Amino acid sequence: GAVVSQHPSWVICKSGTSVKIECRSLDFQATTMFWYRQFPKQSLMLMATSNEGSKATYEQGVEKDKFLINHASLTLSTLTVTSAHPEDSSFYICSATGGTSGYNEQFFGPGTRLTVL
Amino acid sequence: GEDVEQSLFLSVREGDSSVINCTYTDSSSTYLYWYKQEPGAGLQLLTYIFSNMDMKQDQRLTVLLNKKDKHLSLRIADTQTGDSAIYFCAEAYSGGGADGLTFGKGTHLIIQP
Numbered sequence: 001g002a003v004v005s006q007h008p009s010w011v012i013c014k015s016g017t018s019v020k021i022e023c024r025s026l027d028f029q030a031t032t033m034f035w036y037r038q039f040p041k042q043s044l045m046l047m048a049t050s051n052e053g054s055k056a057t058y059e060q061g062v063e064k065d066k067f068l069i070n071h072a073s074l075t076l077s078t079l080t081v082t083s084a085h086p087e088d089s090s091f092y093i094c095s096a097t098g099g100t101s102g103y104n105e106q107f108f109g110p111g112t113r114l115t116v117l
Numbered sequence: 118g119e120d121v122e123q124s125l126f127l128s129v130r131e132g133d134s135s136v137i138n139c140t141y142t143d144s145s146s147t148y149l150y151w152y153k154q155e156p157g158a159g160l161q162l163l164t165y166i167f168s169n170m171d172m173k174q175d176q177r178l179t180v181l182l183n184k185k186d187k188h189l190s191l192r193i194a195d196t197q198t199g200d201s202a203i204y205f206c207a208e209a210y211s212g213g214g215a216d217g218l219t220f221g222k223g224t225h226l227i228i229q230p
Contacts, residue, residue: 004159034217043121043205044160046217059217093160095218106218108152108160 002028004096006109013084014117021079021112023094029074030096034106035067038091050077084116121221123206128227135193137224139206142187146208149182150218151191154203163191163204193226201228 003026013019023033032051036044048069050056056069066088068080077096081088091113095106121141129135141149147168152160166173166180166189173180179192193200203225207218 036217036220041125041222043220043222044218046219049217095160105162110157110159 002026002096002098002105002107004030004094004107004109006092006094006112008112009110010113010115012115012117015085016083018080018082019084019114021081021092021094021114023077023079023096023109025075025096025098025107028096028098028107030077030098031074032097033071033077034095034097035069035077035079036093036095038093038111044093047079081114084114086116089114089116120219121206121208123204123221123224125222126225126227128229129196130229131196131198133196135191135196135200135226137191137193137204137206137226139189139191139221140187141189141206141208141219143208143210143219144187145210148209149180149189150205150207150209151178151180151189152205152207152220154205154223160205196226196228198228198230201226 005024007022035047038044047062048056048058050069050071052071052074058064071077091111093111095108097106123139150165151163153163154160177194181190203223205223206221209216209218
């Protein structure tokens with residue numbers, strides 16, 4: 001299957017700083033990328049849907065000014081957690097798909113563990 | 118409440134069949150998925166079923182869908198130690214191309230020797 005990478009795989013930062021997480025589709029063009037968050041022993045929760053060249057669509061309850069998403073190319077989307085606080089500590093997972101019609105599998109990245117001190 | 122529910126743990130003996138159950142609430146769900154998550158790895162799609170199907174089989178995996186009861190199950194035949202992982206049930210309105218997925222909390226499959 002197609003490969004999606006995330007960088008970094010883990011990051012520790014101080015409260016108040018901003019952290020950028022990258023999601024790349026390595027061998028296909030991703031017209032749509034999704035960002036999920038997973039808390040311990042919880043399910044993955046969709047945060048936002050990002051289409052290349054468009055503004056991201058955020059799920060209810062997700063602050064768009066706190067979680068900045070950029071999808072400037074067909075192979076790269078970034079999630080920036082601005083002014084991070086300890087409650088933002090979580091596992092962030094992206095997925096990518098190459099189409100918007102019919103059945104198109106979502107390919108998931110390995111996730112990024114964010115710890116805010 | 119949860120849109121997709123699963124039990125958190127399942128323990129089976131090696132060689133037995135594992136049956137992981139899932140219930141969902143959104144009757145407009147069109148695609149239902151089973152994903153596998155191993156430590157340090159991304160989610161791996163095991164199989165999916167379209168809502169107009171009752172059953173789908175792929176080698177050791179059998180998916181049963183009861184749309185009336187909104188119940189989905191994954192049967193793994195001849196369970197092996199390599200099957201030890203967290204299994205997520207997920208649903209989507211469309212085929213994943215345009216919609217994000219709604220996941221259950223995941224079922225930890227524990228294999229006893």
